[in-house]
Amino acid sequence: xxxxKGYTSGGGKRPYPATxxxxxxxxxxxxxxxxxxxxxxxxxxxxxxxxxxxYHSDSAFTVPxxxxxxxxxxxxxxxxxxxxxxxxxxxxxxxxxxxGHAIQSHIEPTGYGIVREYVxxxxxxxxxxxxxxxxxxxxGKGAVLKEGxxxxxxxxxxxxxxxxxxxxxxxxxxxxDGSLAAHFEHTIAITPRGAEILTVLDExxxxx
Numbered sequence: 310x311x312x313x314k315g316y317t318s319g320g321g322k323r324p325y326p327a328t329x330x331x332x333x334x335x336x337x338x339x340x341x342x343x344x345x346x347x348x349x350x351x352x353x354x355x356x357x358x359x360x361x362x363x364y365h366s367d368s369a370f371t372v373p374x375x376x377x378x379x380x381x382x383x384x385x386x387x388x389x390x391x392x393x394x395x396x397x398x399x400x401x402x403x404x405x406x407x408x409g410h411a412i413q414s415h416i417e418p419t420g421y422g423i424v425r426e427y428v429x430x431x432x433x434x435x436x437x438x439x440x441x442x443x444x445x446x447x448x449g450k451g452a453v454l455k456e457g458x459x460x461x462x463x464x465x466x467x468x469x470x471x472x473x474x475x476x477x478x479x480x481x482x483x484x485x486d487g488s489l490a491a492h493f494e495h496t497i498a499i500t501p502r503g504a505e506i507l508t509v510l511d512e513x514x515x516x517x
Contacts, residue, residue: 312358312365312436323479330356330369332481337465337473337490338427339480349375352385354492358436365436367461368508369494380468381489384421388466388491391415395444395462399497399504403454409446412464416444422471424490427482429463432496454499459507463494 311328325339332340332354333347340354347353356369371385391412398407408429416423429442440452444464469488476483484490497504 310360312360312367313356316436318437325480330354332356332490332492334489335484335487337424337467337482337484338492339482341478341480347374350377350381352377352381352489352491354490356492356494363434364459365432365434366496366508367432367436367463367494368496369463369492371491371493383419384466384468384489385491387416387419387421388464389493391444391464391466392462392493392495395464396495396497396504396506399454399460399462399499401454401456401499401501404449405440405442405451405454406446407448407454408460408462409443409451410448413445416464416466422467422469422484422488424465424467424471424473426473427465429461429494432459432461456499456501458499459496460499461494461496463492465490465492467491 313325314328315324317324327342330339331342332338333351351374352371354371358367394415395408395412398411423444431438431440442460467484467488467490469486472485473482474485496507
């Protein structure tokens with residue numbers, strides 16, 4: 310069953326009204342699907358969550374609509390690469406900071422912005438559990454990663470500044486400068502061999 314519809318993070322926020330999040334162009338996360346047509350040159354991030362056997366999963370990808378500029382394609386490619394750089398650090402004995410440091414080290418040379426206000430998270434019986442998994446950080450810092458932990462790793466990267474704001478609908482998050490944003494996410498389990506990706510969607514990857 311879908312885990313997003315009816316979800317509320319508390320604080321008086323109204324329940325999320327849809328089964329997926331669909332975030333277009335400058336929308337970073339939590340976009341609410343609507344009937345406005347996509348046009349060639351747009352990008353769209355699709356974020357999905359489901360509950361199976363009492364456990365949550367969470368994944369996201371960003372794809373181009375038709376032909377996009379080379380610099381837009383590069384944003385998508387580098388964000389996805391950053392995701393896998395972070396996942397590679399998710400092994401027993403490493404630290405939460407190792408994941409964020411790997412993502413940050415990959416993205417910063419590109420000049421893109423790394424969203425600070427929204428981060429990855431632990432996941433299991435609840436969709437959002439401890440620990441938080443930032444997309445930036447210092448290697449060797451933070452919680453120790455242990456076998457059996459499940460995490461949602463999800464870099465959110467912008468072509469401009471990293472600051473965001475929430476729209477009046479109470480959910481949709483956009484870049485403050487209107488720059489494009491990409492979002493890739495996998496739910497992973499930490500095993501003795503390292504990270505096992507639980508949400509593989511190869512056919513949805515750009516260029517796939």
